[in-house]
Amino acid sequence: MSEVKKGDKVKVHYTGKLNDGSVFDSSVNREPLEFEVGAGMMIAGFDNAVNGMKVGDKKVAEIPAAEAYGEKNDDMVVSVPKAQLPPDLNPEIGQQLSMQQPNGQAIPVVVTKVETETIEIDANHPLAGKDLIFDIELVEIS
Incomplete structure (x- = not known):
């Protein structure tokens, strides 16, 4: 079974949470999120988190603010x-x-x-300065 690498197009289901457990975004009950790994379409920490995953894998990725939306400016x-x-x-x-x-x-x-x-x-992104936690499930690699 192949593993995700840079340049792959992937589909994932995810739930994004803050450290207090509050959910700020989720693909549950929606179509999975589709993106190209390493193309700059996603925050760096999320992009890195899917690398090496296989279809069906689930993981929890803790992403520091610097790899998410940056520190508050x-x-x-x-x-x-x-x-x-x-x-x-x-x-x-x-x-x-x-x-x-x-x-x-x-x-x-x-x-x-x-x-x-x-x-x-x-004008900062609403999630700037916040560490994020994502529950990620890899649905497809193409």
Whole structure:
């Protein structure tokens, strides 16, 4: 039986959890996740975890933040004057917004603080700075 290696296309079922056991994503009750190993489609730790697996194998992969979505970057937390926001926007802590970069690309941000004249937004990935745990089952290699 063959083992997964770089360049293989694979299908996996997975459940992603935080250290407290809370589930942030899962393919259970959905189609398995399909990706090419080593192509940069997945976070590094997940990509590495499937290497060497065989169809039917199950494993638990503990992925440190550095191999997941990276550490939280304080430079990605910025204060924005409310005057620059759309007039009909009533920002609340935890609200997700979309911010347009100078190149036109939209990036998701989360409101982390609301003050009288400004709001603070965080453009870090929601899982940045967090160690992740994935239950992985290899379904197919092609």
